[in-house]
Amino acid sequence: MVWLVHLNGTWRSDPTAGMNPNPQTHTLPRTILTRIAPMTPSQTQRPNPLHLLAAFASGGLLTLAIFVNGEAGRLGGALFSSWLAHGVGTVVAVAVLALIWRRERAATKIAEAQHGKAPLWAYLGGIFGAVTVMLTSTAVNSPLALAGTLALGLAGQVVLSLAADYWGLLGLARRRLDLRDAGAVILIAGGSLLIILFGFGSA
Amino acid sequence: MILPLIAAFSAGVLVILSRQVNGRMSMSSTPMISSFWNHVVGFVVLTLIGLLVGGLIPANISEMPWWIFTGGAIGVVFVASGSWLITRIGAVNSTLLVIAGQMVFGVIFDLLRGAPVTIWASALGIVLILAGMALTQRRR
Incomplete structure (x- = not known):
């Protein structure tokens, strides 16, 4: 706490x-404390702009990872792609940890x-990542295709993160949500849907 | 048709669930240790599924370009940064900003590699996303 x-x-x-x-x-x-305390965002605290920028940049990393893993999936299947990424990831994480142990x-x-x-369940975040791969590969190969899968996945992400902040799910801090959060959700989700549904491919 | 809908929606839910759980792990350790557990547990689960289903390692693996092996390295950084971020800016802000970055860099990346992009929709989408980002940033 x-x-x-x-x-x-x-x-x-x-x-x-x-x-x-x-x-x-x-x-x-x-x-x-400054270094390790997770700066529990209190109700009135404004998020540090550098943290927001870091989150935005990590979205760029995600784009790159999805492209690379997508190619691996095209060549060897979704299960292989995710298995490979987790295997390489484990090796890289061990190497990094050994350096800064x-x-x-x-x-x-x-x-x-x-x-x-850490509670035992906190070790199991990787299970969800593994299951996610199976769900998305099912959805992508349905009439939903890639755009529908991305759009619905976005909805799922927004819904659970709102719930997570509102109730402080799974041991993380609770955050009060206000109209500004609602506005940000609508603008960012709306812009993303526009790109997902109409931006890919030529009209 | 209802099954793929549920699958796609659940995939999004699980992405956040995973980030939340990894975030909790990092609270009692570090983001890198949390990223390690995420990958090793995922690897074990996927190996078991692969053994069950069979055909995990494709025959053409030696002909694949070297860079497909870099996805996991990027993933380690991404998962560690997600744990680091969620304990600082919360779940909603993490989700929104990561999606924003994914979309904006996705459009730029597609333009750079010459993939077809519908300019009006992508440009308008980016404007909306930037406006939303400005909103997360405003003083309460």
Whole structure:
């Protein structure tokens, strides 16, 4: 449980402070907290523009990954493509972790002191990714085709992320949603649907 | 027809579920460790499915271009960044901004490689997306 939020340079108590099972973490140096504390977005905090920019850039990475994995799928099938990506990903992650292991282990100790050990289910995010591949390859090869699959997938993403923020699902912070979020959802989802349904291919 | 509809919608739901679960993992470890577990668990599951279904490794694997092996490396960075982001900007902002980036870079990428693009729809779509991004950014 995060008990501090960094707001405009000042530290304020989080309403959930009393629920912190590890009061000794209060004495952690501020620099460490700043680095590892997941800046729980409070109701009034504006998202850091750099974080939003990073998210936007990671969407570009996703485009690239989907193109590469799509080619692998075209040559060897959807299951092979995803299996290959997860296999290569595992090797790369191990290599990166081996290089920075000292730092990662220290960061994990601090994170566990603050949030407790990860629940068992938190290890299983990869299952959903694996199942996703099977679902999308089913949908793509139906009358929905690629555009329909992408459009409906987008709807699914928006619906679950709204629910996740509203209820603070699966141990992550709850975020209050307001009209601005609704506007952003409508504009970004609308623009994306326009590109998915009419932008691909020549009219 | 109802089955593919459910499949496509569920795929989107699972993308976010996965990011949320990986985000929780990264809260008690680090984004890179969370990305490792995501990939190793996914790999085990897909290997089991592959053994069950058969024909996992295609015969023409040696003739495939080398760069199809880079998708997994990009995925590691993407999953780690997703865990890092969701604990900072929340699920809705992560979803919207990642989709925005995916669409805008997708259009640019298609233009660069000479794939057919309908300009009016893509340009209008990008304008709407940028407007939506500006909205996520405004002070409350």
